[in-house]
Amino acid sequence: MAAILEPYIYEGGIHKHSLITELLEDLGGYLIQKVPAATEVTLVMLIPRDDVHLIEELGKKLLGKLTRAPLTGTEIAVVSPTLASHHLPHSACDIAEFMRRGGANTNMIGLARGMGRRVSLSDNYERKLINEHDFALFSFGTFSDCIKNKKPKLLEGITIPKIVTGGPCNLKTEDVANADLYVGNIGRVAHRLRKSDELGALDVLLEKVVEVVEKMREDIAKDPLAVLPARVMKEIHEQIPDIFNVLSPAPVTLQLDGLRVKLPYGEFHKKVENLEFDEGLKLSDMAVITPSKMKNYILVKIKRESEVGFTA
């Protein structure tokens, strides 16, 4: 049985940070994302639960900070009915930023024809793209009438959990048809969210999102994945060196039940399918590999133990 992994973010100086990554590798943890910025570095990682204190101690010596990041390994779609330039800055931008601080990878999706009331609609392609994520955060506006009566049609056809944010704080989740959770106090504003009540509302949102993610993780744990997405990521790094030429900030993006590999499908899908594991298995035995709706990327969805009959 593999050790239980805990998600953490390390923020510290770039000097000697490789000591952390080396220790992490020795402990059997996974480095999910490394973001160097001038003399600082941010490491998003999964650490075996019993060994967290070792990394913490080393981090302290290096004058860095280790914080728990409960959303690590999730890919969130932050959907706004519109991302029109004359309405910038959108509150959806701040929502996405807050989710990233929790360790998540976010994709902003602005619907082509999502604005308005009667005229608002979503495209089949957009729905498929949103459905590739772990869950979707819909950022709606100020008016409860719109959120109750007109906007829920944008949630139709979305099969992943849907969290809705909006201005009115007296709305309940039941009032918004098709939504799994409604969080108020985050409506349309024409400035960056920086006042204390706005930041407080974002904290509440993050808290509730974490609850949803924990619940999803529990559901997955009942019938575990055939292989950990983080382990697949490690194998991709070792067996497909072309991944290091990808300039995207997260060349391999982890999801709760799979991953997105940011390499062209046509050229690389065979290599991903034939990824070998120590147990003598190939990735195609344990996962469904399809072209992603996002650009020309590869989408890997890992099968469950009940389907495959074993866990690697």
Next chain:
Amino acid sequence: MEALETFIVESTVQEEGEAYRSIVSDIITELILGGAIGRIKVVVRPEDSLFQMAIILRGSQPMVKLSDIGSVETGNIVKKEVKISITEEKYLSELLELLWARYGRTKVFQPERNTLIINAEDTDSDIKFLKDMVVADPRRTLQSRLVEMAIRATPEGFRVRYHSMDSHKFVFVASEDPLKPEWIQEAHQMVTELMEEK
């Protein structure tokens, strides 16, 4: 009339009106319209997909001529130069654009921050022309900023729009459905009420 002496935003639900007021005030700040608007009333009725806005502007500023922001005189007579000394730097970039367009970049020099030298053909007539040249027209930029404000403040998707600008009265109505004549009338009524205040 004081700046923003009346600032009303109404909606069917009172709290939503207050939230929308913060959006409108952010946009006014961003477009630096605070000093130009005297009274403003916005009504949003989401159930009818209706947005109405009435604005009374404060007295508009006159056009800015070159003689208002600096002096124009003869420079070196042999070289047929015209010398412009700027006292208000605020309009320098607009002035340079105009001079470049008229004389070409090779004939306009800026030996130091507030001085411009132009190689002119006929110094006397050029000096006469330059003194009366309009450098900036606050009324025109104000109008374009007002339109920008109306577009930004409208809920996204309300693409059917009506506007009317009559000296210092601005009326704007937007919806996603064809506009009803009574909505436009209501907006005009709003602007009249604003005028009659106090």
